[in-house]
Structure formats: structure tokens, C-alpha cells
Amino acid sequence: MHEKCSEQIIVYFFTVTVCIDDYIYDNVFSLQKCFARDAEPPLTYETAATHATLKNGLIHRSKELIKEAILDNDFMKNLEMSQIQEIVDCMYPVEYGQESCIIKEGDVGSLVYVMEEGKVEVTKEGVKLCTMGPGKVFGELAILYNCTRTATVKTLTNVKLWAIDRQCFQTIMMRTGLIKHAEYMEFLKRLVALLCFLGLPEEILSKLADVLEETHYGEGEYIIRQGARGDTFFIISKGKVSEGRTPVDALPNVLLNPATGRWVFRTLIHCDVLIAVFEKSDQSDCTMRDLLPVPVRERKPRERVNSLPSPLTPLFFHITYSVHTSKKFPFFHVKKCRYEAENAFFSNLKLVDFNIIDTLGVGGFGRVELVQLKSDETKTFAMKILKKRHIVDTRQQEHIRSEKQIMQEAHSDFIVRLYRTFKDSKYLYMLMEACLGGELWTILRDRGSFEDATTRFYTACVVEAFAYLHSKGIIYRDLKPENLILDHRGYAKLVDFGFAKKIGFGKKTWTFCGTPEYVAPEIILNKGHDISADYWSLGILMYELLTGSPPFSGPDPMKTYNIILRGIDMIEFPKKITKNAANLIKKLCRDNPSERLGNLKNGVKDIQKHKWFEGFNWEGLRKGTLTPPIIPDVSSPTDTSNFDSFPEDNDDPPPDDNSGWDTDF
Numbered sequence: 001m002h003e004k005c006s007e008q009i010i011v012y013f014f015t016v017t018v019c020i021d022d023y024i025y026d027n028v029f030s031l032q033k034c035f036a037r038d039a040e041p042p043l044t045y046e047t048a049a050t051h052a053t054l055k056n057g058l059i060h061r062s063k064e065l066i067k068e069a070i071l072d073n074d075f076m077k078n079l080e081m082s083q084i085q086e087i088v089d090c091m092y093p094v095e096y097g098q099e100s101c102i103i104k105e106g107d108v109g110s111l112v113y114v115m116e117e118g119k120v121e122v123t124k125e126g127v128k129l130c131t132m133g134p135g136k137v138f139g140e141l142a143i144l145y146n147c148t149r150t151a152t153v154k155t156l157t158n159v160k161l162w163a164i165d166r167q168c169f170q171t172i173m174m175r176t177g178l179i180k181h182a183e184y185m186e187f188l189k190r191l192v193a194l195l196c197f198l199g200l201p202e203e204i205l206s207k208l209a210d211v212l213e214e215t216h217y218g219e220g221e222y223i224i225r226q227g228a229r230g231d232t233f234f235i236i237s238k239g240k241v242s243e244g245r246t247p248v249d250a251l252p253n254v255l256l257n258p259a260t261g262r263w264v265f266r267t268l269i270h271c272d273v274l275i276a277v278f279e280k281s282d283q284s285d286c287t288m289r290d291l292l293p294v295p296v297r298e299r300k301p302r303e304r305v306n307s308l309p310s311p312l313t314p315l316f317f318h319i320t321y322s323v324h325t326s327k328k329f330p331f332f333h334v335k336k337c338r339y340e341a342e343n344a345f346f347s348n349l350k351l352v353d354f355n356i357i358d359t360l361g362v363g364g365f366g367r368v369e370l371v372q373l374k375s376d377e378t379k380t381f382a383m384k385i386l387k388k389r390h391i392v393d394t395r396q397q398e399h400i401r402s403e404k405q406i407m408q409e410a411h412s413d414f415i416v417r418l419y420r421t422f423k424d425s426k427y428l429y430m431l432m433e434a435c436l437g438g439e440l441w442t443i444l445r446d447r448g449s450f451e452d453a454t455t456r457f458y459t460a461c462v463v464e465a466f467a468y469l470h471s472k473g474i475i476y477r478d479l480k481p482e483n484l485i486l487d488h489r490g491y492a493k494l495v496d497f498g499f500a501k502k503i504g505f506g507k508k509t510w511t512f513c514g515t516p517e518y519v520a521p522e523i524i525l526n527k528g529h530d531i532s533a534d535y536w537s538l539g540i541l542m543y544e545l546l547t548g549s550p551p552f553s554g555p556d557p558m559k560t561y562n563i564i565l566r567g568i569d570m571i572e573f574p575k576k577i578t579k580n581a582a583n584l585i586k587k588l589c590r591d592n593p594s595e596r597l598g599n600l601k602n603g604v605k606d607i608q609k610h611k612w613f614e615g616f617n618w619e620g621l622r623k624g625t626l627t628p629p630i631i632p633d634v635s636s637p638t639d640t641s642n643f644d645s646f647p648e649d650n651d652d653p654p655p656d657d658n659s660g661w662d663t664d665f
Contacts, residue, residue: 066116069135073137078525078565080176096158097155105123105152110165112164113139114161118158119133119155147557350422361646369382370638371431382416384429388425403496406500412468418430436487438632440492443486449547457621461492462492475509476537481541530593533593569586578612580610580614583610584612
């Protein structure tokens with residue numbers, strides 16, 4: 001069978017290896033398009049049309065230069081052409097005289113520039129790095145997130161630049177992605193009555209829309225050829241195709257209609273080629289007609305494609321996981337009673353009931369102290385002390401509120417417990433479980449790298465933590481060895497939930513956050529991300545534990561992001577990483593989130609059943625009976641020998657903050 005174009009057509013397609021589970025987008029289509037700044041008065045329709053023609057003629061050369069500069073930039077060339085076009089349209093001109101400072105090292109920036117005319121010099125800490133001329137992009141890190149400039153850019157001549165700010169850039173990225181998804185959803189919904197999508201829930205259609213790809217064929221081109229491998233499902237959006245085939249015995253013809261659509265969809269898994277053909281009307285409301293008989297080639301039974309469930313048995317992540325959870329936590333009700341008793345105990349405690357024993361960690365936010373209950377010296381805790389004014393100055397209020405809520409509700413043996421919080425005019429206090437085995441990062445630093453079995457154990461601990469969080473619609477977004485801490489047994493637990501967020505099931509979020517070496521491509525490209533970003537970081541963690549360094553690392557964040565966008569297949573794995581470990585890492589670090597292990601139909605079970613985990617005692621891990629590879633030496637509840645030493649806090653107390661944002665603490 002051959003399908004040949006009889007006129008220019010548009011085809012949507014997706015392969016049969018797509019992941020289908022709950023996937024729902026937030027309804028956030030109220031975003032307005034961002035335009036370049038313009039101080040000219042409003043024009044009439046006729047005048048505007050003439051003005052636009054003249055203006056476009058005048059700046060056509062500039063637009064082409066901007067587009068070429070973007071396509072020549074290591075980061076921005078990864079954007080889609082529709083996004084690049086909108087960015088070009090939204091950029092506005094900026095001019096600087098000779099010996100002017102465009103960017104100053106250490107300042108906070110929000111603009112990216114394209115050079116059209118002139119010459120600039122780039123320096124870092126007073127050392128000249130390079131000079132740049134027309135057709136170059138600089139300052140692109142500032143459009144990803146709020147950060148300080150890493151270099152100084154000064155003009156050597158008069159220069160003309162084009163600029164766009166972070167808010168406009170991120171609005172374009174978010175808006176274009178959402179609009180395309182909405183268009184694909186509308187397109188698929190029109191097929192529901194007649195094609196194989198009959199009976200599929202909207203959330204599954206949404207997942208299909210997310211992996212739909214659009215391509216164009218010219219007149220006379222072949223879409224498919226008889227005998228070719230059939231792993232792609234085509235839907236004609238516009239145009240006509242002609243069908244020609246060599247006679248083949250026993251090829252049943254199946255007419256695509258409401259009565260057979262469901263059956264044909266199931267047969268898709270077993271066929272060589274399945275194509276739905278229809279015409280798109282000239283009206284804005286697309287209708288379907290002239291459905292053609294489609295030959296479906298029968299095949300011998302084979303192993304079912306794991307990532308494509310039958311429409312007769314739609315799968316929902318939170319439903320399947322609720323069954324898994326009941327098996328995983330057989331003593332759930334017992335634990336619930338235990339947690340209720342804990343809450344009753346801690347609710348009666350006050351700050352004055354604790355003595356500070358030693359410092360466990362120091363950061364820009366404040367300190368983590370080991371504290372001891374005065375009334376019972378066998379009870380010690382980790383007290384995280386946060387400077388309220390610093391939180392406000394860095395606009396982290398929402399992150400801190402989210403951290404508190406998520407950690408207090410998290411009842412998992414692989415997540416550090418938050419028992420309660422306190423506050424005064426200067427600080428917030430988070431009373432947490434004390435894990436005295438030390439940071440995993442410290443152990444990795446001292447040993448250089450871990451063996452396969454050691455890495456497997458700690459990776460499994462993270463898998464269990466992620467399984468728990470994701471079952472509650474929570475993404476973590478900051479996995480790294482520094483955020484894994486060992487308890488006295490040697491079990492690893494997630495700590496620091498400052499970037500964690502509850503997004504629900506199947507939804508996406510657009511906040512850029514995380515550690516550069518661990519950030520997933522969709523976060524860098526501002527496409528929106530979900531729990532699949534956590535599985536990307538799991539692959540990065542595996543690699544770092546096995547080698548001592550993450551696979552993607554550059555001299556600065558922007559270079560690191562560019563290396564990430566090249567993909568995991570560009571990384572040469574050292575020989576010490578076993579074949580099965582490398583296979584799992586590469587499956588976790590797929591560029592397309594829908595292809596990542598952990599984000600497919602079976603969720604984390606696909607990771608747990610991977611060959612690298614063959615023979616691993618998951619049940620023993622959950623029950624705490626599995627012997628850890630590293631058992632820390634903890635002599636008493638006040639033993640801090642597994643932590644680095646830190647100087648005493650001699651800083652002046654921070655200013656008061658009584659703005660009231662912390663009423664829930």
C-alpha cells in the first residue's frame with residue numbers, strides 16, 4: 001500500500017510509543033500577547049495598514065539580522081521557529097554611545113540583546129574576554145531567571161541593539177506552547193465522533209496532543225510505502241491523498257466509523273500502517289468527510305507496547321498508584337495514628353524548650369542547628385533557622401510557604417519529617433527530624449565516587465521518595481547529593497523542599513528553578529514541566545554518584561544549559577558505568593519528557609523493574625530491613641561527627657520583618 005499526496009497537505013502524527021496517563025493543562029489562556037514598545041499614537045485601520053507596510057519594509061533587514069543571530073546562538077537556536085518569530089517581533093531598539101556600559105558585572109539583569117551595529121568589549125573581573133560585533137546575542141541568561149550578570153559589556157563605538165525582557169520572553173514561550181496545545185486538543189476532539197479516539201477521556205486526549213507532531217507534504221510526495229515499518233499513526237489535517245497498493249491476501253478492510261473506531265485503535269498496536277484520511281473544509285469549523293476504507297495488516301501476537309494502553313482500560317496515574325500505595329504501606333492506618341500522636345506532642349512545645357547543641361549546616365538563608373529537648377536529652381532535632389528579611393528581599397515567601405505545607409503533610413520514610421514551625425520578628429524556625437548520618441554529598445566528596453551497588457541503594461531511596469510525592473501531585477525539582485541526608489541507619493532521605501510544588505495530576509508549571517547541572521531541557525526552554533523533570537534529575541544523580549561528577553557541566557550556568565540541550569547521547573560514558581546503569585540513565589534523561597522512564601504508563605514500576613535493579617529487595621527497603629551499603633557511625637543523639645565543622649554565628653541580627661506574610665507559621 002502506498003499513500004501519495006494529490007495536493008499539498010498537513011499531517012499530524014505520533015508514534016505508538018507515546019505515554020498515555022493523566023495529563024491535564026491548567027486553563028491559563030488569558031495571557032496577552034507581548035508587543036514591542038511603541039510611543040506612536042493610535043492609527044486608523046487604513047493608515048495602520050499603510051504604516052505597517054512601510055515600517056516592515058524599513059526594518060526587514062533588522063529582523064533578518066536578529067533571526068540569524070538567534071539561530072547562531074547556542075541556547076536560543078533550540079527554540080521553535082514560531083517562538084523565534086514572536087521574539088523578533090517583540091524586540092525593541094536600544095542605542096548606546098561610545099564607552100557606555102550596557103551590562104555591569106554583579107548587577108541584576110532582565111534583558112537579552114542582539115547587536116545590529118557597532119562593537120563592544122566583554123570583561124570579567126577586569127580581564128578582557130572578547131569583543132563582539134553585529135549579529136551577536138549576549139545577556140541571554142537573564143531571560144531565564146532573575147540573576148546577577150556574570151560579566152561586564154562596554155561599548156567601543158556607538159552601537160545599536162535590539163532587546164527583549166524576561167517577562168516578555170517567558171510570556172511568549174508559555175503562550176505559544178499553550179496555544180499549540182489548545183489547537184491540537186481541538187483538532188483531536190473533532191475526531192472523537194468518527195475515529196479511534198471514541199471514548200477516550202479528555203485527559204488522555206491532552207496527553208496525545210502533547211506528543212502530536214505536525215509536518216507538511218508537497219504534492220506528489222509519499223507519506224508511507226507498502227512494506228515499510230509501521231510505528232506511526234497519521235491523521236490528515238488538510239489536503240487529499242491517493243491510495244495505491246499491491247494486492248495482498250487476507251488484508252481485512254476496516255471502515256473507520258463510530259462502531260469500529262475503538263477496535264481499530266486497539267489494532268494499531270498490531271498493524272504495520274494505519275492512516276485516517278479526511279478533508280478539511282474551507283470553513284473555520286473543521287468537519288470530516290470522505291473517510292476511506294483502511295487496510296489493516298494482521299500480525300502474529302507480540303509483546304504489547306508498554307506505553308500505549310488499550311482504550312478499553314484507560315490508565316490513571318493516581319488511581320493505579322493508590323492500589324500500589326496500599327500494598328506499599330500495609331500499616332498506613334497505624335502510621336497515621338502515630339503521626340497524629342506526634343502532632344499532639346509537638347503542638348505543645350515552645351522555642352524555649354530547646355537547647356542548641358551544634359551547627360549542622362550554613363547557607364544564605366540562615367543556619368541549621370542541632371537542638372536538644374530540655375525535658376528529655378535523648379530527643380534531638382534539626383532546627384532550620386531562616387532570616388525573614390532575607391526571604392522577603394529575595395522574594396522567596398511563596399517557596400517557603402510551599403516548603404512548610406508539603407513537608408508537614410509528607411509522611412514517608414524517605415523524606416525528612418517537619419514536626420512544627422515557630423517564628424518571631426526576625427526568624428522562622430522549622431523543627432525537623434535529625435538525621436545524623438551526614439550529607440550524601442560529603443560522603444561522595446570524600447570517596448570520589450560510589451560502586452554500582454551503593455548507587456543502586458541511594459537511587460532506590462530517591463525512587464521511593466519520588467513515588468510518594470508524585471502520588472500526591474507534588475514535584476520536587478531540586479534533586480542533588482547535597483539534598484540527600486542519611487539517618488542513623490544509613491538510609492537516604494530527601495531534605496530541602498524550597499523548590500517543591502504541588503501542581504496536581506497531569507498539570508504543568510513554568511517556574512524556572514533547580515541546580516544548573518540537574519535542570520531538565522524543558523525547564524531551560526520554558527516549555528512547562530511536570531514530574532518528568534524529577535526523573536531527568538534522577539538520571540543525573542545516578543551518573544554523579546557513579547562518577548563523582550554530573551554529566552552536564554560547564555564553566556558557567558549558560559554553558560551548562562547549552563551542553564544539556566545537546567542531549568545525553570552526546571555524553572561519552574566512562575567504562576566504570578555498567579551497561580545496565582548507562583541504559584537506565586539514558587532512558588531517564590530523554591529529551592522528550594513523554595519518553596522518560598518513570599513518566600510512562602507504568603510510572604515508577606518501569607524504573608523498579610529495570611535490569612539495573614534486577615534482584616534488588618524493594619520490599620526490604622520499604623520495611624527498613626535491607627542493610628545499607630554505608631552504615632554511619634552515630635554514637636549518640638548529639639553526635640555531629642558526620643558533618644563538617646562551621647564557625648559560630650557572629651553576624652549581626654537581621655532587621656525585623658512584620659509584613660505578615662508568615663501568618664501560617
